[in-house]
Amino acid sequence: MTAVPNAGSNGSAGCLAVDRSSFFAPKRSLGQNFLSDPNICRRIVASLELAPGDPVLEIGPGRGALTRILAGHDGPVMALEKDSELVSWIKSEFPSVGVVHADGLDFCWEGTRRLPGLSLIGNLPYNVASPMIWEMVSRCRSFRSMLFMVQKEVALRLTASEGSRTYGALSAWVGNFVRGEYVFTVPPHVFRPQPKVDSAIVRFLPRPDPAWDDAAALSWTVKILFQQRRKQLGTILKAHWSGAVEAWCADLGVDRRIRPEELSPDALRSLARVLVPSK
CATH class of the missing domain: 1.10.8.100 (rRNA adenine dimethylase, C-terminal domain)
Structure with missing residues (x-):
């Protein structure tokens, strides 16, 4: 099991542009599509509605498009990254951010209960978004909110209501732990490389009666x-x-x-x- 580290705060937001001197080619094996549009990045982080002092954990920071904004947050900022090369770069680029080198599919999400009021955010790889969200919504016990970018088709399933064409096992499972909201659509041109489909932002708030016992x-x-x-x-x-x-x-x-x-x-x-x- 991987523990969540302590992290500093009051880092500098810096420039939102990608630093080409620290360029990392996307790895197809990890489903990496990096955000490259500063306006979309600001809109995503703003949608998380962080308050001063709130702890936040970014899932899959990649080249740091969202991390550059989050590093300026007045509260503990952490990042969970699987790619070892990116882990080293994030640590050097954002010293105020606590970095965990781990795979989100194997992470001990129960450990997040040590950070009451935690918010989670991330641009999740298409190939693991559904199973990762399945685990996070059912195993995170004290979070305040979750905000994720996923493939639009998955976002529609995550937020579907019974009787709709997109409602399925994932919808029913997620709906027993959180209240989901489709926030906005994200077009392909804001990524490098560009995916062939639209993405979307979904937000989850905890249910007062999550199905932990069931x-x-x-x-x-x-x-x-x-x-x-x-x-x-x-x-x-x-x-x-x-x-x-x-x-x-x-x-x-x-x-x-x-x-x-x-x-x-x-x-x-x-x-x-x-x-x-x-x-």
Whole structure:
């Protein structure tokens, strides 16, 4: 497990332009697309709505487009980066920023509880954004807000409501831990290299009743249901149907012919408790 380091504050924001003398070629294996537009960077950081003294953790700082702004924040600033070359550069370029050399997919997100009111921000690689967000929303226990840039298609799934075309297992899972908001669309031309699709900013605020105690049962339930999302509930759960499930349907007024995409995150949580009762 990786601990979150202490970090200084009051760093200088400096110039937003990329320093070509410290240029790092994007690594396709890491899904790197670096931000290059100062206006978009300022808008992203402003959307996080940091207050003086708030701790902030940037996920995947890359060439430091957002880090240059965050380094001027009056509060602890940290960065989590997988690329060892970029870790060394960030440490030298932004000495006030505490840097963790780690993979976000393996990071001990539970450790962030030592920083109450933490905000998380980042331009997440397309190839790991969904699994990383799956882990972060369910394992970060004391955060204030999260603001991430992801592929637009993923952003729509993350913020979808039941009954919509984009609602699925990821939507239902995330919706049980946070309240998601689609903030704005980001065009390809603000990146180097330019992706072939639009990106988008999503913001998450914690739910007052996150599904921490039901996480294992909920994970099993949404995965088994949405693997066959076009089938009816009764068909998918034929091998698991019981009097308890029948009573759940009656209590919620759910027809067994309903499809998973029509069930809200809260309904899926209550179904999970019936399907996988705690021992």
